[in-house]
Amino acid sequence: MASEEKHLEEIKQAVIDGDSHASAQVTSDAVTDGVDPLIILNDGLMAGADVVGQRFEAGEYFLPELMLAGRALKAAMAVVEPLLQAKYSSGEADKGDTGVVVMATVQTDIHDIGKNIVASMLTATGFEVTDLGVDVPLKSIITKAQEIDANIIGCSALLTTSMPFMRDLIDLLDAMGERERFKVMVGGASVTPEFAEKIGADGTAPNAVDAVKLAKRLIRQQREAKGVS
Amino acid sequence: MSTAKHKVIFQPMGVRAEVEDGTSLRSAARDAGVAIDSICGERSTCGKCKVVVQRGTFAKEGITSRPEHLSEPGGDERAYWEKRRKGIEARGENPDDYRLSCQARVCGDVVVMVPEGSRAVQQVVRKSAREREIQVRPMLRKLYLELEPATLDNPRGDWERVKAALAAADPVTRGPNDLALEIDALAIDLPALRALQRVVRAGEWRLTVTVRGGREVVRVEPGFAERLVGLAVDVGTTTIVAHLCDLPSGALLATEAMMNPQVGYGEDIMSRMAFVAEDADGLETLHRSVLDGLNQLARRVARQAGMKASEIVEIVVVGNTTMHHLFLGLDTHALGVAPYVPALHDALDLRARDVGLTAVNDGATVHLLPITASFVGADNMGVLLAEAPHEQDEHWLVVDVGTNAELVLGNRERLVCTSTPTGPAFEGAHVEYGMRAAEGAIERVQIDPATLRPRFKVIGSETWSDGEGEEAPLARGICGSGIIDAVAELYRVGVVTPSGKFAPDARSPNLRQGENGPVYVLAEAEQTTIGREIPITQEDVRQIQLAKAPLYVAAHYLLDAFGLEQPDRILLAGGFGSHIDTEKAMLLGMIPDCPLDRVHAVGNSAGDGARIALLNHDRRREAVDLLERIERIELPVQPGFQDQFVLALHLPHMTDPYPHLEGLGPTRAANPMAAKLLGGDTPATDEETD
Numbered sequence: 062m063a064s065e066e067k068h069l070e071e072i073k074q075a076v077i078d079g080d081s082h083a084s085a086q087v088t089s090d091a092v093t094d095g096v097d098p099l100i101i102l103n104d105g106l107m108a109g110a111d112v113v114g115q116r117f118e119a120g121e122y123f124l125p126e127l128m129l130a131g132r133a134l135k136a137a138m139a140v141v142e143p144l145l146q147a148k149y150s151s152g153e154a155d156k157g158d159t160g161v162v163v164m165a166t167v168q169t170d171i172h173d174i175g176k177n178i179v180a181s182m183l184t185a186t187g188f189e190v191t192d193l194g195v196d197v198p199l200k201s202i203i204t205k206a207q208e209i210d211a212n213i214i215g216c217s218a219l220l221t222t223s224m225p226f227m228r229d230l231i232d233l234l235d236a237m238g239e240r241e242r243f244k245v246m247v248g249g250a251s252v253t254p255e256f257a258e259k260i261g262a263d264g265t266a267p268n269a270v271d272a273v274k275l276a277k278r279l280i281r282q283q284r285e286a287k288g289v290s
Numbered sequence: 291m292s293t294a295k296h297k298v299i300f301q302p303m304g305v306r307a308e309v310e311d312g313t314s315l316r317s318a319a320r321d322a323g324v325a326i327d328s329i330c331g332e333r334s335t336c337g338k339c340k341v342v343v344q345r346g347t348f349a350k351e352g353i354t355s356r357p358e359h360l361s362e363p364g365g366d367e368r369a370y371w372e373k374r375r376k377g378i379e380a381r382g383e384n385p386d387d388y389r390l391s392c393q394a395r396v397c398g399d400v401v402v403m404v405p406e407g408s409r410a411v412q413q414v415v416r417k418s419a420r421e422r423e424i425q426v427r428p429m430l431r432k433l434y435l436e437l438e439p440a441t442l443d444n445p446r447g448d449w450e451r452v453k454a455a456l457a458a459a460d461p462v463t464r465g466p467n468d469l470a471l472e473i474d475a476l477a478i479d480l481p482a483l484r485a486l487q488r489v490v491r492a493g494e495w496r497l498t499v500t501v502r503g504g505r506e507v508v509r510v511e512p513g514f515a516e517r518l519v520g521l522a523v524d525v526g527t528t529t530i531v532a533h534l535c536d537l538p539s540g541a542l543l544a545t546e547a548m549m550n551p552q553v554g555y556g557e558d559i560m561s562r563m564a565f566v567a568e569d570a571d572g573l574e575t576l577h578r579s580v581l582d583g584l585n586q587l588a589r590r591v592a593r594q595a596g597m598k599a600s601e602i603v604e605i606v607v608v609g610n611t612t613m614h615h616l617f618l619g620l621d622t623h624a625l626g627v628a629p630y631v632p633a634l635h636d637a638l639d640l641r642a643r644d645v646g647l648t649a650v651n652d653g654a655t656v657h658l659l660p661i662t663a664s665f666v667g668a669d670n671m672g673v674l675l676a677e678a679p680h681e682q683d684e685h686w687l688v689v690d691v692g693t694n695a696e697l698v699l700g701n702r703e704r705l706v707c708t709s710t711p712t713g714p715a716f717e718g719a720h721v722e723y724g725m726r727a728a729e730g731a732i733e734r735v736q737i738d739p740a741t742l743r744p745r746f747k748v749i750g751s752e753t754w755s756d757g758e759g760e761e762a763p764l765a766r767g768i769c770g771s772g773i774i775d776a777v778a779e780l781y782r783v784g785v786v787t788p789s790g791k792f793a794p795d796a797r798s799p800n801l802r803q804g805e806n807g808p809v810y811v812l813a814e815a816e817q818t819t820i821g822r823e824i825p826i827t828q829e830d831v832r833q834i835q836l837a838k839a840p841l842y843v844a845a846h847y848l849l850d851a852f853g854l855e856q857p858d859r860i861l862l863a864g865g866f867g868s869h870i871d872t873e874k875a876m877l878l879g880m881i882p883d884c885p886l887d888r889v890h891a892v893g894n895s896a897g898d899g900a901r902i903a904l905l906n907h908d909r910r911r912e913a914v915d916l917l918e919r920i921e922r923i924e925l926p927v928q929p930g931f932q933d934q935f936v937l938a939l940h941l942p943h944m945t946d947p948y949p950h951l952e953g954l955g956p957t958r959a960a961n962p963m964a965a966k967l968l969g970g971d972t973p974a975t976d977e978e979t980d
Contacts, residue, residue: 079966120807120828123790123835125936125944129966169627171926174935195926196628219711221560222626225567250711251560 068096069105072137076109077116079129081136088137098144102187106137110186114270127269128178134185158277158284159187160212163205165197167226172219175248175269179215182269183276199230206243212280215246215272224251228260235261244279248272297353299401300324301344302729302750306351315341315360315391315402323545323594326404332392334366337374339391342383344401346761348752351401357386359398367393403729403750426540427467427906429657430502430604432518433459437495448486449478452499452507469504469907478507479641481652486510500603500653503907508653509603519543519595521588521602521650522900524669525609525617526550527559527692530583531897534591537604540905546591551583552576552616558693559612563626566616577619577646584617585649602650605642606657606904608896610667610694614658618645630664637914657910659903660917665709666696671913672899673863674698677892680705680916684858687845689881690896691716691867695841698920699848699857706851706921710840715833716770716866723767723824727869730766730819734871735775735812739783742798744812746772755817765813765824771869776826777834778874780810781941782955788941789963790835792828838880839938840925845882846938847928851921856882860889868893877955879942885950933967 063071068091075084084106091101113130116122122130164180166173173195184190191209193202206214214234218224227247234240247262257265263279266272294311298318307322316339319326326339343357363371367390378385391402435455438444446454453476460471478486489497493512500509500518522533530550534543555576556562566572585599592599607617611632615622618640620633642654659668659675670690679686682701690696693716698707715721725731727749734747736754745756751763768776780786785796792801792808800811802825809825818824849857860881862870872889875881881889903910925931937944942951944964 079963081966081969120832121791123832124939125789125963125967128936129963132966171628171924173926174932177932220626221564222567222623223628224564 063090063094065091065094065096065100068094069101069108072101072105073109073112076106076130076133076137077112079113079126079133081129081133084133085136085140088140092140092144098141098148101137101141102145106134106141107186110134110182110273114273117268117270124178127182131178131181131185135181138185138187157187158280159189160276160280160283161189161191161209162213162215162276163191163193163202163209163211164215164217165193165202166195166217166219167202167223167230168196168198169226170218170220170223171195173217175219175250176215176217178269179217179248179272182273183215186273188276199226199233202230203234203237203239207239211243212283213244213246213276215248215276217248219249219251221251224249224256227252227262231261244283246272246275246279296359296396297351297399298322298396299348299351299353299355301401301403303404309396311397312361312395315389315394315396318396319391319404320594324404325546325590326391334364334370334390334393337370337390341389341391341394341402341404343387343389344403345387346401348401353399353401355399355401357389359396359400360389361393361395361397363389364393424540424902424905425467426538427908428518428537429469429907429910430500430508430518430520430537431464431468431471431504432498432500432516432538433463434498434514435459435496437490437497439495448490449483452486452490452497452510456499456501471501471504475505476501476507477505479509479653481643482507482510502604502655508655509651517597517601518603519597519601520604520606520904521591522897522904523584523587523605523607524672524894524897524900525580525584525607525613526669526896527562527610527613528553528557530580530587531894532584532587532591533897533901534595534602535901535904537905542901544591544594546587546594548583548587548590550613551579555579559610560626562612562616563622566622567626573616573619573621576616580613580617581646584647588647588649599649600651603654604657604904605647605650605654606659606900608659608668608672608900608903610669611661611664612667614661614668618658625664632661632664635661635917637910637917657903659899659910659913662707662917662920663709663922665694666698666707666922669896669899670696670698670707671916672896672903674705674916675899675902675909675913676895677861677863679861680919682858685852685854686859686861687848687857687882687884688861688863688895689841689845689867690863691841691870691880692864695844697841697844697848699845699852699854700920704852704921705916705919706848706923708844708848708923708925710844710925712837712840715773715830715837721768721773721830721833722827724773724830725767725769727769727771727866730764731769732765732767732772732812732824733769733775733869735772735779737779737783737785742783742785742796743800744776744779744810746812755813762817764819765817766819768812768824768826770866771871773826773830773834774870774878774880775874776810776812777831777941778871778877780826780831782877784956785810786831786941788944788956788958788961790831790939790941792831834878835939835941838878839935841880842882842938842943843931843934844925846934847923847925847931849882851923856884858884858888860884861895862889862891863893863895867891873954876948876951877942879938879940879946879948883946883948883950936967937964 071087180190180192244263247265264275266275298307305322305324309318316326347354375385437451457473489510489512498511498515502508518537520537524531531547533545555565588599624631637660638658640656642650642656659671685701688698695712696709729750731749732746733749737744745754748763748765787793807828809827811823811825813824868891944961
């Protein structure tokens, strides 16, 4: 039987290599050998995701590597997720800085590569993501967020002409008195931090790696605010 | 005795002229189609017409240029420069090289730089009409009539009299390509009718009648008036170009270009649409601004040909769908949001005066070519008319590259089109030292495969940066074609790997550590006007990858629709398309594999298409037929789009073999990542790519 360190190292490497076949296999092996699923998640999969993020930021990795890593993470998550749920069924036990996210390309836009990559990276890093697809009416986004009690609404628009709908989404949340309930992340090729600030969003990120960091920061803010109140 | 002629070259446009001794530089420029400002009316006071003499020998042109090849400055001009002498010297320049072009007369060969501030229209990209065989079948005819004078015995109305004379003249004067008159259906436009009585009498019962489409009199002139001209206009997002043409012969009389005045409200079509959506008067503002520009341009192009704009009786306008809608004052909202629907697809004939084109003749008609799709506009239809892929047996791929790219693939059997945003990297935006294609921009790059050192050429100079003898040109930034060259060269010599990463083992003296990782220095600080190195950063390479991948993917799905591996021929259209080195474009994987001698830069095809439609009414009908036939595909909803996009990020592509690049780029090996990506979510089997 391999040591816990060796198992975690293999899992981490499979994520870095973007090898979903291997990542599912080595994660299963680790589970069989009795490694705690939470340790697999944090010290294997997330540790690998961190390295991928660093390499992406250094310019060494690009979108293909990022997508492969996302797939490798997803394949491994399919193995550990049921175990985690069984073990920590109280649910709230300790989600750390991850949470529930609703994602969509807003109505009038059909471009979704960027949104898909962010969604898969969020899923891969432990977020529970509901992806509503493209050209999604604002009302449907909000209704889904209420229904699953989301922490974050992540919306995206590639075309400049569709960007105003992200502002409308925030205005609609305001009008419904639901703005405080959700954090709103916006994204898209033409979205700038200035735009995000102007429309009253909680933030934007230039790429999927930063989007994950932003989502985690927003979750922490939300939990702190709740803790204080 | 003939007077001596001298050669004049206007930079940075590169416009050449041959002028008579003693011609003023400004009028030489005007005749050559380079507009130089003058506010004071050539009184040596405003300085708006200043130019800078370029000293030296320009071997390619066979010209030696020096200040003495211009007449001595007179008193007024001397006084003007005296006040500015110190300022010029402080910039390290020679005051003697500065001249007012309205005063300086040409007495020898000379090369002058027209600074941005002196150009009547700044940043003009001169798209000149290429020689192209166009069969002339004009929409309009002119008929000279001699009427029976009205008498008490014969008190018929003037119009009835004209109709009778037209019926008699038509068969006698009709050429083989002219439209026959339909006398029973003949109508007359109200302004022409209002002018008729005066014209008939002023010409003593002799007049010239302009008939459009064989059915409508649109203009009447006293006596014999031969001139019959029309205007073909390409309203580009950045540049508007107008060609004045003689309608009976098809001859190109003059061409003028100007920057689209809407640029001030947004650089690309998306930001113009956003302006319309966000600003209460946005639509009206943009509509007015393009019409003001067109009226001005119509006057300028007519003046260049020595006539008034009111001579223009027919106009054909092409432009992308956004430009088309703004020209007509149509809301652009629905164009920019799914499902991306234009107000109409059909061709249109409208009175110029109703649209707001007031500079041209009152009876003039504007014809707009049909729109293929929201992002594939009448400009694309112009390209199709000009290049005619629908008349070929071979499958031609027509690619019009800009911040938005339109692609059409097909032959006489079938045509399919699509469009894709490419991002702004091709226009120099989102690139660290990126700039528009203007003076001082690096436009060509070569890297020596042995030393891995670069050399470059900038716009406005004939000399390479390592050129000998000549003073080496200085760079201010890098434009789209320069970035494409640079990244393609970096890949070719192995400094950048197929994945787009700077190779960790590359040993080039120009590969250095920048603030955010490795950079490749194209121009050293002393080779620039900005006093800093101009590098290509890792992020710049990534931006080019993101811009080129959708182009390839668009071509991929078009080829897929035909079940083809590669097109028989590729045509790169548009101002940018004609500046790209086709080999570099293929090395990067902007276009699919094809024999390199079958890849052509065809220049401003849209403008050529507008001329064709102006001169030949059959071709207008052909455009409408094409509209019916052309199939459209929407890329983002194609199955596997995302995977195709990721495969296309690699240089030139992760899996496409590109046999015609054999020997031109680095040897390519199978990429293990491809198998993982194509394996999808299910764990990949052990089958590797071969």
